Amino acid sequence: MSLPQRFNLGIVGCGQMGTSILSGILNGEVERRQEDQPGWTVNHIFISVQSASSVDRLRNLLSQHLPRVTIYQSDNLATVRNSHVVILGCKPALMHTILSETGMREALESKILISILAGMDTKSTQDAILANGNPAEHPESQVHVVRAMPNIAAREGASITVVASPARESDRDAVRVTQWLFNHVGKTQEIPESQFDLIGSLAGCTSAMFTVAIDGLLDQCVAGGFKRSEGLQVITQTLLGLAKLLEAGNHPAALREEVSSPGGSTIQGLLELERQGVRSAFASALGAAGERARELGRK
Numbered sequence: 001m002s003l004p005q006r007f008n009l010g011i012v013g014c015g016q017m018g019t020s021i022l023s024g025i026l027n028g029e030v031e032r033r034q035e036d037q038p039g040w041t042v043n044h045i046f047i048s049v050q051s052a053s054s055v056d057r058l059r060n061l062l063s064q065h066l067p068r069v070t071i072y073q074s075d076n077l078a079t080v081r082n083s084h085v086v087i088l089g090c091k092p093a094l095m096h097t098i099l100s101e102t103g104m105r106e107a108l109e110s111k112i113l114i115s116i117l118a119g120m121d122t123k124s125t126q127d128a129i130l131a132n133g134n135p136a137e138h139p140e141s142q143v144h145v146v147r148a149m150p151n152i153a154a155r156e157g158a159s160i161t162v163v164a165s166p167a168r169e170s171d172r173d174a175v176r177v178t179q180w181l182f183n184h185v186g187k188t189q190e191i192p193e194s195q196f197d198l199i200g201s202l203a204g205c206t207s208a209m210f211t212v213a214i215d216g217l218l219d220q221c222v223a224g225g226f227k228r229s230e231g232l233q234v235i236t237q238t239l240l241g242l243a244k245l246l247e248a249g250n251h252p253a254a255l256r257e258e259v260s261s262p263g264g265s266t267i268q269g270l271l272e273l274e275r276q277g278v279r280s281a282f283a284s285a286l287g288a289a290g291e292r293a294r295e296l297g298r299k
């Protein structure tokens, strides 16, 4: 794989997630340039979306970056042809249609394709690329497909993006480039592809699950006569603090014991959570999300 140091980045499908990643990359560039990096720089960015309204939205959002950003409406081929590294950010159900478009296989040849699509494994992505073109000329795909699962916090530069270990040794450099790119929007962690549906869901879906817990807590604040907005401030700082404690290496069970005073209030709250089955509800919720990701890949 030979990737120029200044490479062009393509984003095919740039909605919630694509936009979060893009904003993170553009905002994170200035500080990251100071750090010790392998020497890569994103040169021009090509984006394709489906609707005129999305083109307008992105033009407004990226107004200060427009000299180095090109936005196409419904022209995925142009995006891919002009790019060295492409992030696929459409809905999973569109993957096959987009990748098997006439000319796409040739346009992707020898390039890096990073898929953030839930459920779509590396093999089905390669199969979609191979569905078109002349198999006699190219019996094996030369596209470096990498599977990555970021989360919504990419928008604030605080995602965890899990990246699947390469299936082929020749894809190792593509995984490095993927980690470099996604380090602009948070942290990255390499995981085996066999665990991807479950751990991708842990990375991608659990922020949404935690918001349900937040809502329940806020309901009780309101029932107790406290403003929802002020309750949210307390919870936000509590979560930031908990994240710091976990990051510093404190074990969740040890923290729980430290907070629970004998005869105190925390233990009563914890016992109620156990009576309501909250622990197993979270375990089952992650299991259900992982199973759904697997199903999306089977469709």
Ligand SMILES: NC(=O)C1=CN([C@@H]2O[C@H](COP(=O)(O)OP(=O)(O)OC[C@H]3O[C@@H](n4cnc5c(N)ncnc54)[C@H](OP(=O)(O)O)[C@@H]3O)[C@@H](O)[C@H]2O)C=CC1
Binding pocket: 012, 013, 014, 015, 016, 017, 018, 048, 049, 050, 051, 052, 054, 055, 074, 076, 089, 090, 091, 092, 094, 098, 116, 117, 118, 149, 150, 151, 152, 204
């Ligand atoms: N949302 C999240 O938190 C996360 C999502 N993901 C994955 O990211 C992917 C995108 O999700 P999300 O950003 O939420 O979805 P969105 O619906 O917000 O974005 C989808 C994008 O695809 C574009 N699109 C639609 N049709 C085509 C087409 N034929 N060719 C090219 N682009 C097209 C849409 O354009 P237009 O707007 O013009 O219709 C839009 O820009 C999914 O596969 C999901 O599994 C991964 C991690 C987290």
Ligand SMILES: O=C(O)[C@@H]1CCC=N1
Binding pocket: 118, 201, 204, 205
């Ligand atoms: O709900 C979904 O399918 C996507 C994948 C991870 C987060 N959102």
